[in-house]
Amino acid sequence: MAARIATAIHEHRLLPGTKLGEDRLASIFNTSRARVREVLARMARDQMVELFPQRGAFVAKPSIEQALDVFEARRLIEPGVVQRLVRCMDNAKMRRLQAHIKLEREARESGDKRATVRLSGEFHVLLAELAGNSALLRSMRELSTLTCLTISLYESAVNTCCLVDEHEAVVTAIAAGKSEEAEQIMLNHLNHIQGSLRLEADSDEADLEQILGDLL
Ligand SMILES: [Zn+2]
DSSP states (O other): OOHHHHHHTTTSSSSOOEEEHHHHHHHHOOOHHHHHHHHHHHHHTSSSSSETTTTTEEOOOOOOOHHHHHHHHHHHHHHHHHHHHHHHHHHHHHHHHHHHHHHHHHHHHTTTHHHHHHHHHEEEEEEEEHHTTTHHHHHHHHHHHHHHHHHHHHBOOOSSOOOOOHHHHHHHHHTTHHHHHHHHHHHHHHHHHHTTTTOOSOOOOOOOHHHTTOOO
């Protein structure tokens, strides 16, 4: 159940703020409400779900402040992941990275947006997994989920998320053992993702003078 709900969130099928009713989930998954509550509590610990007393469980809805925190944390963590991965790279790991890039490319070329968005998040989790530090992997899973929710909330009109070309450039630099270059490409990549989102200000702080002045 947790895996299916997570996939639905990562593929933007379940959007931030969607109510996850216990009765409906119990009936969909043919299980008890107690079991549903247990799964939702676990997903809440992973930041995927928010629980409100009296109101129940909802797909998490990160605020702009939380979203900015997530990108800051990613800029600190991911160059370290890449650096660690360069040090411990081997043929088996490289094959897994290349296989993943191939999947991403195929999903994008066939226009499968749901698979594309899920796979691009999974690329970053895979880097952390191959880097072989369980604490980094756990953090990366959480950050990747929060990024995914942030993208569905704050994506601007242009549909950008991870660009498979940038992922490929990271992998090429890692394969060549060029740690600093790989770290820099990763930082640029994270800045591109953040730049494609509207995280500047809350809509209740809109520039009324400019927006309305333009219409006079
Ligand atoms: Zn990416």
